[in-house]
Amino acid sequence: MASKEIGPRKTDHSTIHTNIESAKHCLDLAREQLLFKHFDDCIKTCEKGIVKAKLEYNGSPDIVEALCIVGIQAYAELNHWQQVLPYVQNVYTSIEECPFRVVQLCVLLHAKVEEYSQCYAIASIWLKDVKNQNDPDYLTLVELYIINVLVPRQQCNLIQPFVEACPGLNYEQRKMLCNNYKNFEFKSSSNLENPEHEYNTKGEIIKEQSPNIVKGTLY
Known part of the structure; x- marks a missing residue:
């Protein structure tokens, strides 16, 4: 047999x-x-x-x-933008695991509703993850954050500390980003509300926030 x-x-x-x-x-x-x-x-x-x-x-x-x-x-x-992060985390478990296009859309959406602390948390978590540092769109996300979060809030002085905290950037990329926005002319801020800063005046992070994490997964 x-x-x-x-x-x-x-x-x-x-x-x-x-x-x-x-x-x-x-x-x-x-x-x-x-x-x-x-x-x-x-x-x-x-x-x-x-x-x-x-x-x-x-x-x-x-x-x-x-x-x-x-x-x-x-x-x-x-x-229902508040439901976006729970939805994304149910699909991918964590921000670190998300593909670039999903993270990009999340940052843009939260920037549109002026949830800047969430933008910072989402971008920082993804950018600091080791496996994402070789992503071909890494530099694009850094610049996306600068253009849609720091520039509208007139925080050009925080560009350098932000890019220096991005381990996936090389020296030339950091230099290029800082030079590109060094002399950026802002519109008058007389009608802007006081933003919630992620950094102090020295560029040091005061509070590193994380996006609302939903434990468990639906999928």
Whole structure:
């Protein structure tokens, strides 16, 4: 009697194909729902699609990322920006694990609603993570933060301490960023409210805030 073969179970390719096609369908449907302003339905579709995509053997990261981004846009359209970080963290577990485009969108969204401390926390957490320091978009995120957070708040004096705290930048990149905004001319700040500073006048971090972390995951 032949012995039973011991080894890894064969991959059910038909099931994988079904899951990935279902996830792609969810992505198409979610984009359509976003276009026609069915935002609540769009979010539900994104969540369903993410579950399907993660059942694929390698997690289908491109589809998960695309669905996550559409979901963020739907939350933004509903003006439910407070729910964006919990949503993202349920998809990726932590900010460090998020792809650049998701982090970029989170920073821009929180900058739009003037939640600057959250912008700082999100950007800093991602930029300080070792595996993100070789990301080709690392420099882009640093400049995104400068342009959308420090410049509007007239905090050019804080650009240098911020870039020096980014371990993924080399000397030339730090020098370039500091020089680019060194003589930036700001508009009058007479109508601006006093911002909540992340740094003191010496450029030292007073309080390093973290985004609201939601324990556990839905996916």
